[in-house]
Amino acid sequence: MQRVFSGVQPTGIAHLGNYLGAFRNWVALQASHECIYCVVDLHAITENWQTGGTLAQQTREMAAMLLACGIDAQKHILFAQSSVRAHAQLAWIFNCVARIGWLNRMTQFKDKAGKNRENASSGLYVYPNLMAADILAYHATGVPVGEDQRQHLELANDIAQKFNHDCGTEFFPRIEPLIMGPAPRVMSLRDGTKKMSKSDASDQSRINLTDDPDTIALKIRRAKTDPEPLPSEARGLEHRPEARNLVGIYAALESVDHAAVLREHGGKGFGTFKDTLAALLIDKLRPIAAEARRLLDDPSSVDAVLRDGAQRAAAIADPIVAEAERLVGFLRP
Ligand code: AMP
Numbered sequence: 001m002q003r004v005f006s007g008v009q010p011t012g013i014a015h016l017g018n019y020l021g022a023f024r025n026w027v028a029l030q031a032s033h034e035c036i037y038c039v040v041d042l043h044a045i046t047e048n049w050q051t052g053g054t055l056a057q058q059t060r061e062m063a064a065m066l067l068a069c070g071i072d073a074q075k076h077i078l079f080a081q082s083s084v085r086a087h088a089q090l091a092w093i094f095n096c097v098a099r100i101g102w103l104n105r106m107t108q109f110k111d112k113a114g115k116n117r118e119n120a121s122s123g124l125y126v127y128p129n130l131m132a133a134d135i136l137a138y139h140a141t142g143v144p145v146g147e148d149q150r151q152h153l154e155l156a157n158d159i160a161q162k163f164n165h166d167c168g169t170e171f172f173p174r175i176e177p178l179i180m181g182p183a184p185r186v187m188s189l190r191d192g193t194k195k196m197s198k199s200d201a202s203d204q205s206r207i208n209l210t211d212d213p214d215t216i217a218l219k220i221r222r223a224k225t226d227p228e229p230l231p232s233e234a235r236g237l238e239h240r241p242e243a244r245n246l247v248g249i250y251a252a253l254e255s256v257d258h259a260a261v262l263r264e265h266g267g268k269g270f271g272t273f274k275d276t277l278a279a280l281l282i283d284k285l286r287p288i289a290a291e292a293r294r295l296l297d298d299p300s301s302v303d304a305v306l307r308d309g310a311q312r313a314a315a316i317a318d319p320i321v322a323e324a325e326r327l328v329g330f331l332r333p
């Protein structure tokens with residue numbers, strides 16, 4: 001059975017892009033794969049350094065959201081990254097495998113660091129090395145992510161290959177990105193050329209998985225569109241990023257493709273389509289938000305899930321990372 005690994009940062013409230021690009025697929029893969037899912041709190045401190053209890057609470061909330069979406073922590077594994085030491089240990093080795101030139105090509109670093117590169121943390125720069133360690137510490141081969149993570153997974157394969165080559169082994173397997181569904185890149189509701197993101201200054205740009213029905217309806221009604229009615233064929237969505245985004249969201253929620261949505265809604269104006277889309281979103285998201293709230297009523301139960309997950313995760317990762325360390329040649333006196 002193929003082993004799957006994926007992660008999400010606890011840097012804010014999960015949004016519709018996380019759900020359609022990642023979580024939904026994570027849930028679906030549980031039927032056929034051995035799945036390990038991780039709230040990546042080590043990655044979260046590469047930016048937005050916050051002291052006090054905020055990070056811990058956000059980690060707990062993200063875990064609750066994943067459980068509410070349908071992650072089965074009994075059959076599979078859900079844990080917080082910082083509680084399994086193997087991630088940071090292997091990441092250090094990978095810091096010494098990855099080349100500066102490779103990291104310089106990472107578009108996410110360029111986007112996140114922006115103009116103020118000199119002031120970005122060095123952790124943000126080596127973020128992809130830690131991400132490679134997350135996956136390879138488990139010898140996972142399937143990685144379900146949104147489209148924005150593709151470049152990081154290519155880098156992870158480069159790291160694995162160089163490690164194998166330098167150590168003269170085939171120790172780390174090749175990773176396959178699993179980029180699934182009709183909405184692998186959900187765009188901002190305010191600008192169809194920007195991805196929906198937790199860090200966008202405007203809350204109107206995203207649907208949070210915790211938004212109440214009125215907020216969802218309002219955000220969809222206000223979503224940017226163009227004046228034309230919906231086309232009747234998928235090719236009519238070219239050069240219409242906002243229309244394409246809303247149709248993609250609808251398609252993903254209904255588990256159909258763009259063409260099927262347009263067969264039903266092509267020719268309609270956005271007013272009607274948005275009402276139907278908002279109703280569908282409310283229908284899908286309301287039970288998830290309610291379940292996450294219910295779980296958080298008893299925070300210790302979420303913590304217990306994460307504690308158990310960390311133990312089971314460490315049992316897999318520790319021997320793999322110990323072997324990587326042996327291959328590097330550390331003295332074990
Ligand atoms: P992050 O919130 O950056 O930790 O991302 C967690 C997961 O959600 C990753 O697999 C991302 O690729 C995915 N994701 C984040 N934003 C989007 C988006 N706008 N569209 C599709 N997938 C996304």
Ligand code: TRP
Pocket residue numbers: 005006007008009040043130131132134135143144145149152
């Ligand atoms: N970098 C990913 C993101 O922001 C999160 C992540 C960290 C991840 N480690 C991972 C995803 C390992 C897949 C596998 O979306």
